[in-house]
Every structure is written in structure tokens, then in C-alpha cells.
Amino acid sequence: MKKIYSIGLLALLAASCKPTIEPEKPQKGEGTDFTRYVAVGNSLTAGFSDGALYRTGQMNSYPSMLAGQFKMVGGGDFKQPLVPGEYGFPGPKFVLAIHKGLCDTAALLGPVPFTGALDTAGTSQNIYAVEGPFNNMGIPGIRAVDYLIPGYGMVNPFARRMFVSPAGSRPLDEMLILNPTFFSLWIGGNDVLGYATAGGEGGTLPTQKISDVNLFNAAYDSVLTRLKSRGAQGVLLNIPDVTAIPFFTTVPANGLVLDKNNANLLNNAYNSLTHIRFDVGNNYFVIQDATAPAGMRQIKQGEYILLSTPQDSLKCAGWGTRKPIPASYVLTADEVAKIKAATTAFNSIIQIMAKRENLPMVDVNAYLKTIQSGIMYSGVGYNATFVSGGAFSLDGMHLTPRGYALVANKIIEAINNHYGATIPKVDVNKYNGVLFP
Amino acid sequence: MKKQVLLIGSLLLTSAAAFGAAFQLNLQGVRQLAMGGTGTAVPWDAATIFYNPGGLSALKNIQAYGNVQFLVPKSRYIESPTGTYIAESKDRTYTPFNLYVGGPLAYKSKFSLGVGVYTPFGTGIKWDDNWRGRYVIQDIQLQTIFIQPTLSYKINDIVSVGAGFVIGTGSLDLQKAVPLQNQNGEDGTAKLEGNALGFGYNVGVHLRANQYLQFGISYRSSVNMKVKRGYANFSVPSSLSSSFPYTAFKADLALPQVVSVGIGVRPTQRLTLQLDANYVGWSSYDSLVFDYENNTSALSDTRSPRRYKNTVILRLGGSYMINDKFTAMLGCAYDPTPVKDGYLSPDLPDNNHIMATGGLTFRPIKRLTIMGVLEYVFTPSRTGELAADNFGGKYQTKIINPGLGLTYDF
Structure with missing residues (x-):
């Protein structure tokens, strides 16, 4: 008898100890019908x-x-x-x-x-x-x-x-x-x-x-x-x-990192184009631009190189360095x-x-x-x-x-x-x- | 006899015990807890080493004291303002405990010595590993064990003072999901474990004005628990594992200072009433910072703002001596939450605590007392968010906390 009381007590205690909040029902609002x-x-x-x-x-x-x-x-x-x-x-x-x-x-x-x-x-x-x-x-x-x-x-x-x-x-x-x-x-x-x-x-x-x-x-x-x-x-x-x-934002405009040697080599190669210059560190890629001298220039901040630009061309075909990145991959x-x-x-x-x-x-x-x-x-x-x-x-x-x-x-x-x-x-x-x- | 037991049973049922707001436990004595957590003014037993070291002088002989609580918190999260989603914390029983030994150095000595080992702070919650807030927390356990050697001196028949040195030890275990998914969409996890150490003190003054009236005041210092070398173990997709090395970390958790004042009134031989107030300096808990030894581009130190606010807890309790063998106790307390709006986190979905407590002591022989307590903590549901993580909802927590203890007088 006493045992039953205690078990009942424990059950009551357990129940009173359980959180009871329930989420409220959503309302569809005025004049809306979400059927279709x-x-x-x-x-x-x-x-x-x-x-x-x-x-x-x-x-x-x-x-x-x-x-x-x-x-x-x-x-x-x-x-x-x-x-x-x-x-x-x-x-x-x-x-x-x-x-x-x-x-x-x-x-x-x-x-x-x-x-x-x-x-x-x-x-x-x-x-x-x-x-x-x-x-x-x-x-x-x-x-x-x-x-x-x-x-x-x-x-x-x-x-x-x-x-x-x-x-x-x-x-x-x-x-x-x-x-x-x-x-x-x-x-x-x-x-x-x-x-x-x-x-x-x-x-x-x-x-x-x-x-x-x-x-x-x-x-x-x-x-x-x-x-x-x-x-x-x-x-x-x-x-x-x-x-x-x-x-448009992933390839940074100035993502061309050069050491002194490569910067010099590129500067020599672009000797005749004074508007294209390189330094040690971050440099702006060279892009095609029909309105620029010789149809190319360095990209500027606020211009974008597309993510679709072939990475192999950037990395080993000299795009952006020895050759300008084609205009179809660039937003001027x-x-x-x-x-x-x-x-x-x-x-x-x-x-x-x-x-x-x-x-x-x-x-x-x-x-x-x-x-x-x-x-x-x-x-x-x-x-x-x-x-x-x-x-x-x-x-x-x-x-x-x-x-x-x-x-x-x-x-x-x-x-x-x-x-x-x-x-x-x-x-x-x-x-x-x-x-x- | 049987009738009395049943009466107490029903009192226990309608009452309930308290688990303090935030992660302060307030469970350092059975009688004290049964009386709403009061105990600054009346040195009932060796637990006064915690409640008021000044009261230790009141013990007539050396007492050994031990008790354990069986704390079962249950929390529920629901999506808010509307929806269908419900998450419940996993059932887990926490067992804070207290051990005290103390008493006069010799018969009628003015000096008393004692030591207490107790668990003043702690928290834990475990949600389902796949629940909605898994990136905030899956599982956390914070435990502290304080060791406090204490000396008390009886200045005269009215005033006694006491002081204890606190060596705080603790541990922190935490697990959360990391939002880096593998090809099967499974999350990464971060597990952090560390042991903490900190120091502080506990001082108090006890005044026995006359046989009807007692006063107490105590100050427990802040304890800065330092995790000097914890370990963080990340499990992330293999292509990213080099960015998440197994690394040591440092963390600090500043536990709050507590000022307590209490008054105890004994209008009749059998009845004692107590009123306590605690000022808790929670503002010490400003941020939880994890400083990783190995930072990588993906793993930087984290700083989670907590910005706790100071609180004042009010406690009321009474004790009624039924006969030589039995004493019954009742109490209640109001423990406001230190957690401000915008900082409500599922790792501790806190709100104001309203506590009801009751207990019974039984003294089968002169030297031995067996004590039982039941605490019920009700926290109103709270809607809010952890703004830094942009994670919100509505929470409700209920806690049931029975405890047992023994004292033995030498």
C-alpha cells in the first residue's frame, strides 16, 4: 500500500516536472489563399x-x-x-x-x-x-x-x-x-x-x-x-x-603575385607599352581592351575577372601576364x-x-x-x-x-x-x- | 508517526526545490536548501562553512556532514512565434554534493576549524545531436568543486567571525556541430574539454543578539576559473582537416562574487524563520573566450558575449521541530536571471527562477541526523534569442531536485 502511494507520488512529480509549452499555430493572414x-x-x-x-x-x-x-x-x-x-x-x-x-x-x-x-x-x-x-x-x-x-x-x-x-x-x-x-x-x-x-x-x-x-x-x-x-x-x-x-568577385583584379625576377621579365617584355608596369608583390592582370593602346591594359579596381576564365590559361598559358585576358572574361x-x-x-x-x-x-x-x-x-x-x-x-x-x-x-x-x-x-x-x- | 510522514510527503509534493538562476547551484546544505536556501544567519550544521564561516564557532562539537542532490533539469525549445518544431533536452541527472567536517578545536575553544568540499556552480544541458540549434550547442557540462579550509573565532557570546580560503577546481566539456558538411551532408563537430583552477575566499560574521534573534553576513569572492590547457578536437571533412588541428586552448570563466545577509528569528522553541538576500555579481561573466594555441586561417579564437547582469536573490524559510526526532522545513525563493535579452542561449536557456522547497530531518540517535530535501524549480517560459548567433525561440525549464544527507556529531 505504502509502495503504491510512493510510486503514484513519483509519477506525479515526474509529470509536474515536464515542460509543457507548445508551438503556436501559424495563421495565413488577411486575404491570402495558398491552395495553389x-x-x-x-x-x-x-x-x-x-x-x-x-x-x-x-x-x-x-x-x-x-x-x-x-x-x-x-x-x-x-x-x-x-x-x-x-x-x-x-x-x-x-x-x-x-x-x-x-x-x-x-x-x-x-x-x-x-x-x-x-x-x-x-x-x-x-x-x-x-x-x-x-x-x-x-x-x-x-x-x-x-x-x-x-x-x-x-x-x-x-x-x-x-x-x-x-x-x-x-x-x-x-x-x-x-x-x-x-x-x-x-x-x-x-x-x-x-x-x-x-x-x-x-x-x-x-x-x-x-x-x-x-x-x-x-x-x-x-x-x-x-x-x-x-x-x-x-x-x-x-x-x-x-x-x-x-x-565576379572571386578572381581578384590584383591577384597577380610576382617576384622581382618575373616582374623584371614582364617589364622588359612590355617595354614599349608604358601604361603596363609590374612590381614585386600583387599586380593587376593584363586584359584586352580595344580602346587602350595596343588593345590591352592592366585591369583596375572595380573591374572584374569572371570565374569562368579557364584556370589553366591563367596559370600556364600566360593569360593576364604575357597575354591579355580576352574581353569576354572581363567586365570593364x-x-x-x-x-x-x-x-x-x-x-x-x-x-x-x-x-x-x-x-x-x-x-x-x-x-x-x-x-x-x-x-x-x-x-x-x-x-x-x-x-x-x-x-x-x-x-x-x-x-x-x-x-x-x-x-x-x-x-x-x-x-x-x-x-x-x-x-x-x-x-x-x-x-x-x-x-x- | 505514519500520519506525519504522509503529511510531509504531501508538502514535498506541492512544494519543490530550487536550482539557482544561471549556473549558480545554491545547494550547499540540505536544511538550508529545504528552507529556500537561507542559512546566513543560523548556523544549523557544518554547512555553515559555506553559508557563513562565522557561524562555525556555534558548533558545539566536531561534525561530519555529507549530502548529495539528484538534480534533473528538463528543458524544452519550441520555434517561435509560430510553427511545429519542438526539441527537448536529454534526460540527465546531475549530482552536486557537499562534504563538511568542522567544529571547535577543543571543548569550549574560541577557535573552530573546518573544511568544506562543495559544488557551488555547475550547469549542463544535452540536446539532440541533430537539433536545430546544434551549431550553437549540442552538449555542455560545467562542473566546479571548491575546497575550503576555514577558521572561525568567537569574539564573545554575541559575535563570531570566520574566513575560508577557496581552492576552486572544475571542468568544462562542450560539444557543438561545425557547419562544414561532408559529401553525405554530415556536419563536423568540435569537442572542447578542459580542467579549470581558481582561487578565492569566503568570509562571514555571525551575530547572536539573543535567544530569539540571529544575524549573519557573508562575502564569497569572485573566483576566476582558468582553463590553462584544455584540448579541442575537431572532426571535419578530410579535405579541411589540416585547417582544424587538434589543439590546446585557454579559457577563463569568472565566477561571481556573492554578498549575503540574513536574519533568523525564533519566536517559539520549536519554530525558526529565516530571511536571506544574496547579491550576486554576475557582471563578472562578460564573455566566454576560447583562445586556441594553434590558430589557422579557418580556426580563430572565439569570443561569445554573455554580458550577465548582477542580481539579488530573496529567500524565505522556516523550520519546525515536530519532536525530538523530526524537524520539518519549508521555503521559497526568487532568483532572477542574470541573462539579458539578446543573450538567451540554448546552452543555458535561463529565466527567473521561482523555487519551492521542503524537507525533513530525522534523528534516530543523538549523534546522527538523516536529512531529506526536495526542491522544485519553476522558470516561466522565455522567448528570446542569442543575437550573436541569430538563434532564437521559446524555452521552458523545469527542475526537480531531491537530495539526501547525513550529519554525525563526534
Whole structure:
């Protein structure tokens, strides 16, 4: 009898000693309906990462993360045009490895193309009939000005595989198939990025030009008006200043380190060109510039050498030293100015539209600048350093799953503020950053 | 007899004991704990070596004292303001203990000598290795054992003074995830272990105004616990292992000074009431710094700001002598947290502590006393963040703390 009492007592004690707090239920806010969420955007929306589209990258796209959170406030299923495997489409993704390039004296840790099994065969086939329609309408490579072009699916392999009618429809029509009740719109990046990654002037393809600002305005207006026309609510994202991303900032302009002997040799070689001079220590690389004497000069601070510059050419073919780095791998000050001006112009259009339509806007451009100077999130530090920064993937342009999760949380913040919702943020630490060997 | 036991049982149930705010334990005596942690004014037993060295002179003969607590803290983290995520700390029992021996040098001597070995500070929490805050903390244990030789002198029938020298030993074990993932997405880990040493003192004055009234005042100095050579062991992806060598580290943890004043009233032969206040100089704990011997481009020294604020603890307790063999005790205390907003960390998700305590002593023979205590600590839930790590949420902690002790008079 006494024993039973004591056991009962102990049980009571144990129960009274247990914490009891429970998380509060999220609220969807005023006027929002997350039943059919459609994400409209480019490669960043598609979950493109490490230079390719691959399955786990897509599964960790920010729209997919958002859809997971929206489910807590009545959101429906979220379908993505997943590729079958991990190899990468259209080419292999980058992975980190310790490798020794042709001209390296020692093996170094860096991105190399994935060499595993090719498991994305048939990815270019259209999958709409079997798997569509899709909630994630992120189309790598698409520009804002492309949304009004009929038959766009025939010129973009990513669009071709997921559009209901690649040969006839406009991308804008494809966005509306699901009749979204909520949308996110993150377009416009490629209207300036194509120019930047081509090294500015000199690109021959239409996608390598900065889009005309009036065309941009018209296209953006059409897309937004149509998305909103049936009462859907949504969120807009502006475009980042691409010159802040590792693709442009990783190779330092003055990254040419010389000893006295090599500096002398180069000075002798450039004897006739007085504007090119070298010293012991850090020097500015030599670049091609049609406007300079002899078509070459040294790069300046505020100009960029692209991450796509072949490393072997830099290291042992004399690029940047004996030979100028070709203009297609360099952004000069004039080109950078054009990129910044276009980014500002496009962003002011997005801001005006957000105000006009009374929609929240995520200032990705400002957020990227805070990442550049370094942020902490749930105990993890992030910055815009290539590989070690954690937010940017191995292509230096697209994000890691953690980077996408950071963006997802900025979007949730904007939705919560604007609509009075209390959607919980994504657990960034649940996702991967850069994976090391 | 049986009835009395049941009564005490129900008192224990509704009351509860206290585990101090932040990592001060306040568990240095069974009777004292059972009376809300009071004990500065009334030298009940050899535990006064800790509570007020001046009270040691009041012991009529040499006493050996030992006790152990079985502290079971439980914490829960939930995501805030809304969400679904819940994490619970792993169950782990901590066993702070106290040993004291002390008494007059000779019968009716004005000098008394004693030594105490006790555990004044400590903390520990273990979260799941894969929990959301793993990059802040996975597992931490901080233990201290103080050794305090003490001398007390009885100036006259009213005033006695005492002083003890404190040799503080301790250990720190800490594990957290490192945000460097291998090809399988598994995190790296950092494990830090070190032994600490520090010195301080404990002085006190005891006043026995008359048979009804006693006063006490004591001062325990800050003790700067120095880890002179701890070891850090990192497990990271192999391509980065050269950047994270096995390395020694140094760290300092300045434990706070504590000023205590107390009053003890004995309105009747059987009843004693006590009131204590402690001023705790927590502002000594400004930052937790790890200074690694081997710094690399990836491994730099770390400085985590803590910025604790000073606090005042209030304690109230009573003791009622039921008969020659049994005495019952009850108490309560309010121990405000030294942790400011913006510094709320999952390694010690602290808040104000409200404590209820109760206990019973049993004296089967004249020289021996068996003591039991139960403390229940309630901390209101607290929402906040560790701003430096940008990690926030809502926490709740409950602690149950039973203890047992013995005294033997020679």
C-alpha cells in the first residue's frame, strides 16, 4: 500500500516536472489563399545549383521550401518538373574535389565536373503530359522580356520539357495553367546577367544583351497583371546586383603575385607599352581592351575577372601576364556601370509595380549586400566568398540549399509583414550548404 | 508517526526545490536548501562553512556532514512565434554534493576549524545531436568543486567571525556541430574539454543578539576559473582537416562574487524563520573566450558575449521541530536571471527562477541526523534569442531536485 502511494507520488512529480509549452499555430493572414501556389522565375526559382539542374537541387528549391511552410496554413501540393537524377542537366554539376590541374604544382580543393553515372538521360523529353501541370515554373535562362514570346519553349530546353505547348504558348500562358491563388515572381535577373557573364560588350546572342528597359517594363507589367487578374495574391522579388556574386568577385583584379625576377621579365617584355608596369608583390592582370593602346591594359579596381576564365590559361598559358585576358572574361568599368544602371532601372520598375499592385517586395539586392558583408543565421556564418561562404553554390552564381532557405525566409518575412500572416520560417540548418570531400 | 510522514510527503509534493538562476547551484546544505536556501544567519550544521564561516564557532562539537542532490533539469525549445518544431533536452541527472567536517578545536575553544568540499556552480544541458540549434550547442557540462579550509573565532557570546580560503577546481566539456558538411551532408563537430583552477575566499560574521534573534553576513569572492590547457578536437571533412588541428586552448570563466545577509528569528522553541538576500555579481561573466594555441586561417579564437547582469536573490524559510526526532522545513525563493535579452542561449536557456522547497530531518540517535530535501524549480517560459548567433525561440525549464544527507556529531 505504502509502495503504491510512493510510486503514484513519483509519477506525479515526474509529470509536474515536464515542460509543457507548445508551438503556436501559424495563421495565413488577411486575404491570402495558398491552395495553389505557383512560383514564377528563372534558374534561381528552379533550384538550379552547382552549374546544373539536378534532382536534389530542385527538391531544395526555395519555392519547394515555401510550399512546405504554406502547407501549415492551408497550402496544397506542390509539383516540380524534377529531373530523374543527380548528374546534372544539361551538363554535369560541379562537385568539390582535391584535384591537380595541368599547371598546378600541388593538388588543390576546388570545383570539378561531377564524374558519376549519367542518370539524367531523357531529361529533355517533355514531361507535361505525365507529370504536369507544375507549381514550380522556374525556367533557367528565361528573361522578363521572354514571357511574351510565343513558342519560347522551342528555344529553351528547360521550358520545352515542362510546357504544355512548347511550340505555341507564351511563357506567360504557361504560368497561368494552374490558376494560382498565390504566386511568387522573381524575374529580371537574366535581363542583365547574360550580358555580365558574356563579359559585357561583344556577346552576339540576344540573351547576351541587357534588355531594353521599356520592353522589360511592358513584359513585367503583363506578367504581373495576368497573375493578379483573378484575384491572386503574391510576393515580388527584385534582382541582385550581379557584380556582388562570387562569379565576379572571386578572381581578384590584383591577384597577380610576382617576384622581382618575373616582374623584371614582364617589364622588359612590355617595354614599349608604358601604361603596363609590374612590381614585386600583387599586380593587376593584363586584359584586352580595344580602346587602350595596343588593345590591352592592366585591369583596375572595380573591374572584374569572371570565374569562368579557364584556370589553366591563367596559370600556364600566360593569360593576364604575357597575354591579355580576352574581353569576354572581363567586365570593364564601363560595362560594370551599365550593369548597375540596368539593375537599378529594373528594380525601380519592380518597386513601382509592387506599390501599384499593393504587393510585398523582397529586396534581394539589399539582402545580398548584407550577405556580402557577412551574416549569422541559426549559429552559422554566411558570406559571399566562393566555396567557403556557404550561401553560393559551386557555380558562384546560384545558391546552395541553405542559401535558398535564407531567401525563402526573407520571402516569408515579407508575406508575414504584408498580409499579417504568421507563417513560420524555414529551418535553414535542415538543408545542405557546400559539401566537402 | 505514519500520519506525519504522509503529511510531509504531501508538502514535498506541492512544494519543490530550487536550482539557482544561471549556473549558480545554491545547494550547499540540505536544511538550508529545504528552507529556500537561507542559512546566513543560523548556523544549523557544518554547512555553515559555506553559508557563513562565522557561524562555525556555534558548533558545539566536531561534525561530519555529507549530502548529495539528484538534480534533473528538463528543458524544452519550441520555434517561435509560430510553427511545429519542438526539441527537448536529454534526460540527465546531475549530482552536486557537499562534504563538511568542522567544529571547535577543543571543548569550549574560541577557535573552530573546518573544511568544506562543495559544488557551488555547475550547469549542463544535452540536446539532440541533430537539433536545430546544434551549431550553437549540442552538449555542455560545467562542473566546479571548491575546497575550503576555514577558521572561525568567537569574539564573545554575541559575535563570531570566520574566513575560508577557496581552492576552486572544475571542468568544462562542450560539444557543438561545425557547419562544414561532408559529401553525405554530415556536419563536423568540435569537442572542447578542459580542467579549470581558481582561487578565492569566503568570509562571514555571525551575530547572536539573543535567544530569539540571529544575524549573519557573508562575502564569497569572485573566483576566476582558468582553463590553462584544455584540448579541442575537431572532426571535419578530410579535405579541411589540416585547417582544424587538434589543439590546446585557454579559457577563463569568472565566477561571481556573492554578498549575503540574513536574519533568523525564533519566536517559539520549536519554530525558526529565516530571511536571506544574496547579491550576486554576475557582471563578472562578460564573455566566454576560447583562445586556441594553434590558430589557422579557418580556426580563430572565439569570443561569445554573455554580458550577465548582477542580481539579488530573496529567500524565505522556516523550520519546525515536530519532536525530538523530526524537524520539518519549508521555503521559497526568487532568483532572477542574470541573462539579458539578446543573450538567451540554448546552452543555458535561463529565466527567473521561482523555487519551492521542503524537507525533513530525522534523528534516530543523538549523534546522527538523516536529512531529506526536495526542491522544485519553476522558470516561466522565455522567448528570446542569442543575437550573436541569430538563434532564437521559446524555452521552458523545469527542475526537480531531491537530495539526501547525513550529519554525525563526534
